[in-house]
Amino acid sequence: MRPKKVALLTAGGLAPCLSAALAGLIERYSKTAPEIEIICYRGGYKGLLLGDSLVVGPTERAAAPVLRQHGGSPIGNSRVKLTNVKDCLKRGLVKEGQNPLQVAAEQLVRDGVDVLHTIGGDDTNTTAADLAAFLAKNNYQLTVIGLPKTIDNDVVPIRQSLGAWTAAEQGAFFFERVVAEHSANPRMLIVHEVMGRNCGWLTAATARQYLKRLDHSTLAPGLGLTRERLAVHGVYVPELALDIAAEANRLKALMDRVGNVNVFISEGAGVESIVAELTARGQEVPRDAFGHVKLDAVNPGKWFGDQFAKMIGAEKVLVQKSGYFSRAAPANAADLALIQQCCDHAVECALRRESGVVGQDEERGDVLRAIEFHRIKGGKPFDVGVAWFRELLGGIGQAVSAAVAAGAAH
Numbered sequence: 027m028r029p030k031k032v033a034l035l036t037a038g039g040l041a042p043c044l045s046a047a048l049a050g051l052i053e054r055y056s057k058t059a060p061e062i063e064i065i066c067y068r069g070g071y072k073g074l075l076l077g078d079s080l081v082v083g084p085t086e087r088a089a090a091p092v093l094r095q096h097g098g099s100p101i102g103n104s105r106v107k108l109t110n111v112k113d114c115l116k117r118g119l120v121k122e123g124q125n126p127l128q129v130a131a132e133q134l135v136r137d138g139v140d141v142l143h144t145i146g147g148d149d150t151n152t153t154a155a156d157l158a159a160f161l162a163k164n165n166y167q168l169t170v171i172g173l174p175k176t177i178d179n180d181v182v183p184i185r186q187s188l189g190a191w192t193a194a195e196q197g198a199f200f201f202e203r204v205v206a207e208h209s210a211n212p213r214m215l216i217v218h219e220v221m222g223r224n225c226g227w228l229t230a231a232t233a234r235q236y237l238k239r240l241d242h243s244t245l246a247p248g249l250g251l252t253r254e255r256l257a258v259h260g261v262y263v264p265e266l267a268l269d270i271a272a273e274a275n276r277l278k279a280l281m282d283r284v285g286n287v288n289v290f291i292s293e294g295a296g297v298e299s300i301v302a303e304l305t306a307r308g309q310e311v312p313r314d315a316f317g318h319v320k321l322d323a324v325n326p327g328k329w330f331g332d333q334f335a336k337m338i339g340a341e342k343v344l345v346q347k348s349g350y351f352s353r354a355a356p357a358n359a360a361d362l363a364l365i366q367q368c369c370d371h372a373v374e375c376a377l378r379r380e381s382g383v384v385g386q387d388e389e390r391g392d393v394l395r396a397i398e399f400h401r402i403k404g405g406k407p408f409d410v411g412v413a414w415f416r417e418l419l420g421g422i423g424q425a426v427s428a429a430v431a432a433g434a435a436h
Contacts, residue, residue, distance in 0.1 A: 027140075027379065028059075028377060029062055029140035029141045029169065029376060029377070029379065030062060030063065030138070030140055031062065031063040031064075031065070031137070031138050031139050031140055031141075032055065032062055032063070032064055032065075032139065032140065032141040032142070032143060032376060033064075033065050033066065033067060033074075033079070033134070033137065033139045033141070033142050033143070034048060034051060034052075034064065034065070034066045034067070034082075034101070034143045034145070035066065035067040035070050035071065035073065035074060035101070035142070035143070035144055035145070036048070036070060036099040036101060036102070036103050036144075036145045036146060036175075037070030037071055037103055037104060037105070037106070037144065037145070037146040037149075037150040037153075038070070038103060038105060038146040038147045038149060038150050038175065038176075039103070039105075039147075039353060040097070040098055040099065040103065040353045040354050041175045041176060041177050041187075041188065041189035041190075041193065041353055042097055042177070042189040042192035042193055042196070042352070042353065042354070042355045042356060042357045042358070042361060043145070043173075043175050043188035043189035043192075043357050043361055043365050044097075044098065044099035044103070044145055044175060044189075045093040045094065045096045045097065045098060045099060045100060045356065045357075046093065046094045046356070046357045046361070046362055046365045046366075047145045047173050047175070047188065047365050047368075047369060048066070048090070048093055048099070048100070048101065048145070049090045049091055049092075049093040049094050050365055050366050050368075050369030050370070051143055051369050051372065051373065052064060052082055052086070052087055052090040053087075053090050053091065053369075054369055054370055054372075054373040055373055056087045056090075058373060058377070059373070059377060063081075064081075064082035064087075065079045065080065065081055065082065065137065065139070066079060066080050066082060066101040067079050067101070068080060068101055068102050069101075069102040069103065069104045070102065070103050070104040070105075070106060070146070070150070071104060071106035071108060071130065071153065072104040072106050072117075072119060073101075073102070073104075074130050074133055074134070075106070075108075075114065075119040075120060075126060075129050075130055075133065076119065077133050077136070077137075079137065080101070094356065094357070094362065095356055096356055097353075097354040097355045097356045098354050099145075103146075105149075106119065106126075106153075107149065107153055108126040108127050108130055108153050108156060108157060109126070109127065109153070109156055110126075111125065111126060114126040127156060127157060127160040128160070130157055131157065131160055131161050131164065131166065131168075134157075134161070134166075134168060135166055139168065140168070140169060140379075141168070141169045141170075141171065141376045141379070142154065142157075142158075142168060142169070142170045142171070143171050143172075143173070143372060143376070144170065144171075144172045144173070145172070145173045145175050146172070146173075146175050146176075147174070147175055147176035147178075147181065147187075147404060148176070148181050148182075148402055148403060148404030148405075149404065150172070150175070151172035151174070151383050151399065151402055152399065152402060154170045154172055154399070155170065155399035155400070155402070157170065158170040158381060158399070167379075169375075169376060169379045169380070169381050170381050170399075171372045171375050171376055171380075171381060171382065171383075171384060171396065172382070172383035172384065172399075172402075173188060173365075173368055173369070173372060173383070173384055173385075174187040174188055174368075174383055174384075174385045175187065175188050175189055176189070176190070176404075177189050177190050177192075177193035177221055177228055177352065177353050178190070178221065178222050178223065178224070178225045178227065178228055179225065179227040179228060179231075179406075179408075180222075180224060180225035180227065180404060180405055180406040180407075180408075181383075181385070181402065181403070181404060181406060182401070182402065182403040182404070182405075182406045183387055183388045183389040183390075183397065183401060183406075184383070184385035184386060184387070184388065184397065184402075184406075185385070185386035185387075185388050185392050186364060186385075186386060187385070188357075188361060188364060188365050188368065189353070189357060189361055190227070190228060190231070190361075191231075191358060191360045191361050191364075192352075192355055192356075192357050192358040192360075192361045193221070193228055193232075193352040193353055193355070194228055194231035194232045194234075194235050194352075195235050195358055196348070196351060196352040196355045197218075197220055197228070197232035197235070197236070197348040197351075197352045198232055198235035198236035198238075198239055200218075200346075200348040200351050200352065201218050201232070201236050201290075201346075201348065202236065202239065204216060204218065204344075204346045205256050205288060207344050208255055208256075208285075208286035208288065210342075211341060211342040212285065212341055213281055213285065213286065213339060213340050213341040213342070214285075214286045214287075214340065214341070214342050214343075214344065215281075215286070215287050215289075215331060215334060215335055215338065215340035215342070215343045215344070216286070216287070216288045216289070216343075216344045216346065217289055217291060217327045217328075217330055217331045217334075217343065217344070217345045217346070218232075218288070218289065218290045218291065218327075218346055218347075218348065219291050219292075219293055219326060219327030219330075219345060219346070219347045219348075219349070220232050220290060220291065220292055220293065220347075220348060220349065220352075221292075221293055221348075221349040221352070221353065222263070222264070222292040222293055222294055223264075223293065223294040223405075224264055224294050224404070224405040224407070225263075225264065225265075225292075225294070225405065225406060225407060225408050226261075226262075226263020226264055226265050226266070226292045226294075226295070226407075226408040226410070227408040228292070229261060229262075229263050229290050229291065229292040229295075230261060230263060230408060230410075230415050230418065232290065232348070232352075233258045233261050233290045233418060234414065234415075234418055236258065237257070237258060237418070237421070240253065240256055240257065243256075252284075254284050255284055255285065255286055256288075257288065257422065258288055258289070258290055258422055259277060259280055259287050259288050259289055259422055259423070260273060260276075260277060260287075260288075260289035260290070260422065260424060261289070261290045261418065261419065261422065261424065262289065262290070262291045262292065262295045262330070263292045263295055263408060263410065264292055264294040264295050264407075264408075265407050265408050265410045266295075266410055268295070270333060270334075270337075271337070272425075273334075273424075274333075274334060274337035274338055276423065276424075277289075277334065277337075277338045278337065278338040278339060280423075281338045281339060281340065282339075287334075287338060287340070289330070289334070291326065291327055291330050292326075293326050293327070293347075293349070294326070295326060295330075327345040327346075327347060328345050331343040331345050367394060368384045368385065368394070371384050371394055371395075371396075372384045372396075375396045380396050381396065381399065382395070382396025382397050382398055382399060383396065383397045383399065383402050384396055384397070385397055389401075
């Protein structure tokens with residue numbers, strides 16, 4: 027049965043696809059099925075629980091293309107897990123004795139929503155699956171269609187998540203400015219911390235984009251402006267085991283010869299070691315509603331900087347994080363094209379009431395389809411054996427074969 031009313035929500039952290047995805051869905055519905063009503067829940071699942079929504083009327087539909095020029099999400103995000111009753115109660119989103127899934131379901135019923143579009147990562151979309159399953163058990167047929175938003179590019183089995191290409195490009199722009207700080211102090215160690223809890227794809231892709239840009243820069247070696255001083259000297263991702271002493275020896279030789287060292291580190295690299303160290307000292311490790319370690323609290327970049335600084339003789343350490351800069355950018359041309367393909371397919375799925383997460387299915391020949399919710403998982407590891415990453419490590423003098431072998435074992 028053709029839907030009469032659809033709802034949109036964005037959830038989780040920001041990514042350079044949220045605004046563009048909202049624009050794509052609103053435009054596609056307005057073109058192919060203008061009679062279908064559209065509402066947006068403000069602040070993700072928080073807005074759904076509280077019944078806080080806005081109507082996408084004629085004025086809003088006409089303004090939708092403007093959203094592609096902006097980052098963030100105009101309707102707002104939140105990190106809410108509907109199956110975490112304790113957290114929802116603590117935040118005032120439900121009352122004592124209420125089941126958040128039931129509260130959300132009843133709100134959708136009151137609003138007359140037939141199709142819910144969720145734009146978010148694996149947590150957002152698996153939460154949507156929980157909601158759809160709950161409604162099905164209670165004889166309310168809700169179609170839930172997710173779009174895969176995560177700059178980590180780590181959703182199983184999706185080839186490319188929305189916004190990740192832009193995030194890598196923006197991280198490269200960010201480091202172009204930061205790297206000049208190597209000239210502010212002798213023996214400077216610059217640590218560029220890149221987002222990526224379990225997956226090193228974004229760190230590797232950001233380093234690759236930066237080095238491509240550096241390849242096209244005009245330099246002045248005779249005046250000290252050399253490629254070697256501006257280069258990336260180390261890339262550390264969660265998938266690779268790290269012999270910190272061996273790497274420190276290599277980096278110290280670089281520091282002695284070049285006068286500075288620049289490294290890229292995934293925020294998830296070394297977290298197990300940091301957590302073990304904090305726990306051994308009796309410190310509590312902060313976690314979010316989904317049970318994830320709060321990475322800003324454990325501060326992996328600082329930890330790496332402190333470890334390396336002593337071993338390579340750095341006089342000063344500068345830790346810079348590109349995450350908030352990168353994830354809040356508007357989508358670039360490559361992402362816009364992928365976002366629109368996914369939005370068009372999502373509306374087609376909605377019209378035939380087919381649930382799932384729309385993406386390129388790696389396990390089905392990269393076909394763009396609504397992937398079954400039970401197959402969606404986060405934490406897809408970056409394939410450190412891909413040719414471009416091996417070339418990247420080889421180009422910066424990092425031990426390629428040993429690093430890749432260690433990653434496979436890890």
